[in-house]
Amino acid sequence: MRIEKDDFGTVQIDDDVLYGIQTIRTKENLTFSKNILSEYKEYIRSLVYVKKATALANFEDNVISRIVKEKIVDACDTLLQGQHLEQFVVDVYHGGGGIGINMNINEVIANLCNEAKGIYSIVHPIDHVNASQSTSDVCHTAIRLAINEAYEKLAAETADLIATMNRKTNEFMPIATISRTCLQDASRMQLGEKFSGFESVIKRRHKKLTDAVEELLTINLGGTVIGKGEGASTLYKKIIIQKLKEVTELPVSRRENLFDAAQNIDDLVDVSKQLSLFASALLKIAKDLRLLSSGPEAGFAEILLPAIQAGSSFYPGKVNPVIPETVIQCCAEIIGIERVIQATFEHGDLDLNVFENFAGIHLLDGIYMLTKCIHNFRKQCFEGIIANEARCDTLANSRIPQICDLKEKFGYSETIRLLNEQGINEEEK
Known part of the structure; x- marks a missing residue:
């Protein structure tokens, strides 16, 4: 000792x-x-x-x-x-x-x-x-560099997911099925068109998140505690960003107003909001896959998800959509993190936000979770999705899609008249 x-x-x-x-x-x-x-x-x-x-x-x-x-x-x-x-x-x-x-x-x-x-x-x-440093500018700078590094893995996993979504879009484009609005039958569509929507929203959210993360490379090193740079010489403040560039090989730059950097963490909030929107998009997709695979006999059953483990300790042979359900829970956690970080921004009193580190760690946690989640979503779910072509064909040629065909040919009012002639009552209409 x-x-x-x-x-x-x-x-x-x-x-x-x-x-x-x-x-x-x-x-x-x-x-x-x-x-x-x-x-x-x-x-x-x-x-x-x-x-x-x-x-x-x-x-x-x-x-x-x-x-x-x-x-x-x-x-x-x-x-x-x-x-x-x-x-x-x-x-x-x-x-x-x-x-x-x-x-x-x-x-x-x-x-x-x-x-x-x-x-x-x-x-x-x-x-x-x-x-020549303070905890304030050291941790401010380091947490942003850390988020940028952690995000590289999330970005790579997301790129792989987008590529997989694109393959499924093309694979399913020849297969006709039904669309739904208000969870009710609607017009005919291609299954690939449905999946193209998944791909597009993830590409968009990925771009927005990447842009927000890149903003974190603008840092306050040299500002010491509150942005005045007390305890650091003029020369040090002039050269420190270049030295950081050299050791990290990153395009870091100094914040325009170092007092602002000490007081406000809205750049972290912006990343958390984009991460939350990204998670919300994934959550919606996971919910859709859960619905589209429901059944297999009494549900939508338009797609088959990979069976990776037993789904029930009670029903023999039952398989549940456990990967989409895991994704939903992960994304709910990340949406909650966004509110925590927003509150952290609000609690930054006067000249220094002493809770900045709290926000940054939560962002790292969210990135870690989503990176692993997306990897599993792609490998254990998306890559193995199979279209139930017979079921899709039945749905594509069911009553409402056929009525939509009539409307396209005869117009709305004439279609109503024709349906009435066939004995369709008002309630069914």
């Missing part, structure tokens, strides 16, 4: 761990969820990128020495390889605007740099690792 001390007393820390007393304080005082920083690899990686970039800028600005810079960069490169994830132990939901997260990363990097853990004689977690 080692002993570390701060203004609030001393703490015994296992000598094997890389974090220090500030991390322990957050862990002991502010933990209430199961959402621990070590589970958010993109966020850790993004925080490390920020610390690496700031070390490069601080060295160029003569704020830290070459040896300190090299040690910080080496420590960052070690972490970027995915090592020591277990050292990030703070609850990501904590008060203080993310200070526990920032100090966790600062202390781990510092202890990787020094010869003895907790003895910050060469590299200090605040004086060196956190030089």
